[in-house]
Every structure is written in C-alpha cells, then in structure tokens.
Amino acid sequence: MDKFISNKEKYHKKIDNNHENIASTSFNRQELLEQDRVHIDDPLAISHLKKIIRHKLQTRYNPQAQELIVICIGTDRSTGDSLGPLTGSKLLDFRFRNNTKIFGSLEKPVHATNLEEHLNYINKNYSNPFIIAIDASLGRSSSVGSISVNNGPLKPGSGVNKNLPPVGNIHITGLVNVSGYMEYFVLQSTRLSLVIKMSKIIAYSLFQELREYNS
Secondary structure, three states: OHHHHHHHHHHHHHHHHHHHHHHOOOOOHHHHHHOOEEEOOOOOHHHHHHHHHHHHHHHHOOOOOOOEEEEEEOOOOOOHHHHHHHHHHHHHHOOOOOOOEEEOOOOOOEOOOOHHHHHHHHHHHOOOOEEEEEEEEEEOHHHOOEEEEEEOOEOOOHHHOOOOOOEOOEEEEEEEEEOOOOHHHHHHOOOHHHHHHHHHHHHHHHHHHHHHHOO
8 A cells, every 4th residue: 555655655756757848849840840840839730730630631531432430439427538439429420521430439439349340330331431530648747638549540559558450541649648657547637728728729730620621
C-alpha cells in the first residue's frame, strides 16, 4: 500500500508539472505543417488541417471506386480516450452530401473490446472501403495539443500496450497528454477542455474538406 501511495504521489507530481509545461508550450506553425500537423491553439488550425487532409485524400482516395468510412476510436469512460467518440458524435450532427459512414460516437463507441467486430462488419458490408481512423495518442509534453494526419493504418492501443488490429488507409491522431508513465492514469487525468477543442477542430476540418472534395 505504501508503495502504491508513493507511486500515486509521484504520478500526481509529474502530471502537475506536465500541465504547467503544456500551458507554457508555444508552437512553430511552419515546423508543424512540414510534419503534417497543426496545433489546437493556432487560429488557422482548421484551415491548415483541411489542406493536409485534402492532400492525403488526393494521393490515396478514389471516390468513384471506394466507399468512405470514418472510424472514431475510443471510449467515453476516459477523458483522454474520448477524443474519438466526441469527434464521431460531432460528425454525425453534420449532413454529408455523399455516403460517408461514421462509426464511433459517445452513444455507440468503438473501443478495444468491439473494434475487431466493427472491422469485420465493414469488410463484409462495404466494397473496397477507404477508411479514415481517428484516435487519441500520447507523446512528448511539447507536442500535447497537436493533431497529425498520416498515411497508412493507425495502431490503436499502442500507447497503453494493447495489441489491437491496425485500422485505416490514413489516420488522424490528437496528442492529448504525455506518455511514458502510468498511461491509464494519464488518460484519466487529461483535461476535458483540450479534448473537446481538439475534437471540434478535427470534426469541422474533416466535414468541410469532405463536403468540398465530393462536391
């Protein structure tokens, strides 16, 4: 018990220090854009994220031959891991002109225990789908608040040592907190305001780009 209390005290001290570092972190817009990333505190974040998504779609997605699916991964039971469900719920509020399908929301989350089931359903019911995966991630304190778009599949659960199937033709991740120490507790202690702001930027950017891309 004493060891647990000691670890917990170290954890809270580390989290407090990280929150202070995050609050004072500045970002270099050009450096982030060169890495296909944006920061949530950038007033032009939505505009730049749209352009990054557009470039990824133009090089990999064929709207005439592929059905577009967005899988938002995470759970509403953990603040940091709720980025996916929050984004999915916001996307479901929009009216897509095309047949874009959204999986994962606050009401019906896609998470570790049902991810494989959803992937099997998609592969069975959709012909040659193009999948955009969205999930939260952990990383360096200097990168907290950044959103990245990458080619290839997402490896969900890797930040908390879970072995889950890879997902997506491209993936969008939001770095919500620091990694390397008691990751489950870190996700639980993540600030909700950061996750909500991040989910809005991802949802608006993706919706606007898909609307323009398919118009």
